[in-house]
Amino acid sequence: MKRENYRQGASDAKTPAESGSGPILFFWRLGVPGALAVTLVFGCAAPAALAPSAPAPLPPPMVAAIDTTPKERRRMMPPEVYLRAYLGWFGGLAPLDVQAKARGKNMFDSWDDYLAALGLPDYKVDLPRQSQSNTLMIATLGRLGEALCVRAAEHDLHGKTPAAARVVFAFQPVAAPDDAQFAERFDVLHRLFLGYPVRLAPSDRAAHFFALYRAVAAQHAGKKGPLTPDETAWAAVCTALVQHPEAELY
Amino acid sequence: MKRRTFLHVLGGSAAAVALRKPLWAAANSPAASDDFFIFIHAAGGWDVTLWSDPRNERRGLVEPASSENTDTAPLTHWKGTKLDGDVDTFEILAPRDVPMRFGPGIGALYDLRSRLTVVNGLAMATVSHPDGTAFSATGRHLQGGRAPASSVDVAIANELGTSQLLPDVAVQFPSSYVGDHLDRRAVPLRVANAATVAKSLARGEAYFDPSDRTAITALVTAEAHALAKRSTFPETYERIASQTGAVQQLLDDKLEAAFTQKALQERYPQFDYKAKNFGGAALGAAFTVEAMQRNLVRCVGFAIGGFDTHNQNYKQQAHTQQELFGVVATLVDLLDRTPHPTRQGKKLADHAHILVFSDFCRTPQINLSGGRDHYPNNSALVISPRFVAGRTFGKTDVEQVLPADAGVAFAGGARPLAPPDLLATFLHAFDIDPARYLRDGEVVQEMLA
Numbered sequence A: 001m002k003r004e005n006y007r008q009g010a011s012d013a014k015t016p017a018e019s020g021s022g023p024i025l026f027f028w029r030l031g032v033p034g035a036l037a038v039t040l041v042f043g044c045a046a047p048a049a050l051a052p053s054a055p056a057p058l059p060p061p062m063v064a065a066i067d068t069t070p071k072e073r074r075r076m077m078p079p080e081v082y083l084r085a086y087l088g089w090f091g092g093l094a095p096l097d098v099q100a101k102a103r104g105k106n107m108f109d110s111w112d113d114y115l116a117a118l119g120l121p122d123y124k125v126d127l128p129r130q131s132q133s134n135t136l137m138i139a140t141l142g143r144l145g146e147a148l149c150v151r152a153a154e155h156d157l158h159g160k161t162p163a164a165a166r167v168v169f170a171f172q173p174v175a176a177p178d179d180a181q182f183a184e185r186f187d188v189l190h191r192l193f194l195g196y197p198v199r200l201a202p203s204d205r206a207a208h209f210f211a212l213y214r215a216v217a218a219q220h221a222g223k224k225g226p227l228t229p230d231e232t233a234w235a236a237v238c239t240a241l242v243q244h245p246e247a248e249l250y
Numbered sequence B: 001m002k003r004r005t006f007l008h009v010l011g012g013s014a015a016a017v018a019l020r021k022p023l024w025a026a027a028n029s030p031a032a033s034d035d036f037f038i039f040i041h042a043a044g045g046w047d048v049t050l051w052s053d054p055r056n057e058r059r060g061l062v063e064p065a066s067s068e069n070t071d072t073a074p075l076t077h078w079k080g081t082k083l084d085g086d087v088d089t090f091e092i093l094a095p096r097d098v099p100m101r102f103g104p105g106i107g108a109l110y111d112l113r114s115r116l117t118v119v120n121g122l123a124m125a126t127v128s129h130p131d132g133t134a135f136s137a138t139g140r141h142l143q144g145g146r147a148p149a150s151s152v153d154v155a156i157a158n159e160l161g162t163s164q165l166l167p168d169v170a171v172q173f174p175s176s177y178v179g180d181h182l183d184r185r186a187v188p189l190r191v192a193n194a195a196t197v198a199k200s201l202a203r204g205e206a207y208f209d210p211s212d213r214t215a216i217t218a219l220v221t222a223e224a225h226a227l228a229k230r231s232t233f234p235e236t237y238e239r240i241a242s243q244t245g246a247v248q249q250l251l252d253d254k255l256e257a258a259f260t261q262k263a264l265q266e267r268y269p270q271f272d273y274k275a276k277n278f279g280g281a282a283l284g285a286a287f288t289v290e291a292m293q294r295n296l297v298r299c300v301g302f303a304i305g306g307f308d309t310h311n312q313n314y315k316q317q318a319h320t321q322q323e324l325f326g327v328v329a330t331l332v333d334l335l336d337r338t339p340h341p342t343r344q345g346k347k348l349a350d351h352a353h354i355l356v357f358s359d360f361c362r363t364p365q366i367n368l369s370g371g372r373d374h375y376p377n378n379s380a381l382v383i384s385p386r387f388v389a390g391r392t393f394g395k396t397d398v399e400q401v402l403p404a405d406a407g408v409a410f411a412g413g414a415r416p417l418a419p420p421d422l423l424a425t426f427l428h429a430f431d432i433d434p435a436r437y438l439r440d441g442e443v444v445q446e447m448l449a
Helices: A002-011 A022-043 A079-089 A095-102 A135-158 A179-194 A205-220 A229-242 B003-018 B020-032 B104-115 B129-138 B152-160 B195-201 B210-230 B234-252 B255-259 B261-267 B279-293 B312-337 B419-428
Strands: B036-042 B080-084 B087-090 B117-119 B166-171 B189-191 B297-304 B352-358 B380-383 B391-393
Touching: A079 A095, A079 A135, A095 A135, A135 A229, A135 B189, A135 B195, A135 B234, A179 A205, A179 A229, A205 A229, A205 B210, A229 B210, B036 B129, B036 B152, B036 B279, B036 B312, B104 B312, B129 B152, B129 B352, B129 B419, B152 B166, B152 B297, B152 B419, B166 B279, B189 B195, B195 B234, B195 B255, B195 B261, B210 B234, B234 B255, B255 B261, B255 B279, B261 B279, B279 B297, B279 B312, B312 B352, B312 B380, B352 B419, B380 B419
Parallel strands: B036 B297, B036 B352, B117 B391, B166 B189, B166 B297
Antiparallel strands: B080 B087, B117 B380, B352 B380
């Protein structure tokens, strides 16, 4: 029944000429060439003029307030991270290299002696990792930092190592530097150990370190030692930076 | 009430709650503010039937120590008595002057019996070394492998020790520091060996003078203080400043020379530094006396191993105990003779308090390997002028050596003693509120002098 209706509907269909009127009938009667001609004539006509209007103001942007205040107190880094930073600062050393480099002249012994004191787990005696810094940990890190800074001064400054091969003191040292000369060289160490230029630090920091430099250099002036007074003073600046609170916390 | 008045009252109440700890400390600390505390961990689990809870007959599960399973030759207090055929066991030491009974493992400490407080039948509810150790030291079982509470030495260092340069030194002692409410200066200095303290403080003299180090430390300390002023959370920087300052004081006093292994051994030849299990502990004990007479510490903890005797090494258990108590007796003797650093005319022993504990005890029966395994009972030893001396508290089941009703009027009814009770009593003895550090445990007034 359905199919019959479908067929009947198809046979009843009319052409536009037979059934329609209006624009379709108009184009139908013109034929294809005529329709093209009409389209071209109207398509190439001058565009209709648009009246200018004042621009509507843009909607205000969405403002998402970002709270950048610190949410948590600074913490001591895990000891492995801290030691890794130490080894990186002093030329990407392996732990056993450090041990070999730092030993001698009562500067350092072996890692085994200090595992628990540094906060690392000591599985030999079943001591777990430590979660808080303590006085002894600060003392041990100070001992290690002092040893590495002195060795770096020996290598970079006292050994007349070419500038490109220097590890920590990557600058040309001058004897008895003035404020500007010190600040320029201190910036190199500040960037290395604290990770940012000294001009972004509290304004009196360079002056405080310069005071340390001068005090140590004066203390060693005229004394015979393994390092010159200026080299010893740079080693002292390095030792203070490596123990700086900003180097120990994150 | 006006709104402003109400807010004043409310603010005052809040401040009182916030200041509870300092007020508590201020109210109570003078009582024991210059006392010293020694904590000793007998690591591995000791056999209490050899010293504090002696058994010398076969009864129920109990197979006593005998000449078959124990090396009796080095034992100074082993007096044989017939057990079975040719096999001897020991005579229980039952002195007339105090109502106490001891096994032969007590060794030299037997002579100090009138100063001992023994706690028997401590319910451990564990036979795991780490768990038993944590339970004995903190009063809590481990959670996820971690101690959920601070240990007793940290609690005391927090209350009474923050003015010391080294409030809490832990030489292989199971100290734990848990929580944000404690003073950071009470963080235990955990080291593997007492000589490490000297090594950490040692500084070479070839490059820097002491004055150089003073200048370096002063600069670092000043930087920490300056950063604290600029910081939202100044306490971390202040902690670094205080720790750096403390290091400088330790360096100034040239303490590394006093704490080297050689210096300690020469100064305190009374200890046997070559003993198989006790060389390190002897050094820890010597460090304890030296650090206390210099008034540097408040608490020192150290561990003595060699008690985990599952097999034939059980033969040495009694001897190991004798050596342990020998170290304790020598320590007490030194404390008796050393002047107190701040109290005129007093000796260290007058204000020193010793707590000795273990992980748990060992089974009453001998296993197939000739040793004893882990068992959830325990004993502890206190030597303190604040405790009733010459007494034994708590008891165990006669046939199983398991904790029995201690005869103490606990709030929840009759039950055995447990480590939290002992720790609560210990803290209470020094006017420290146990509830600040312990979730469980009741103060046993009978133990207190």
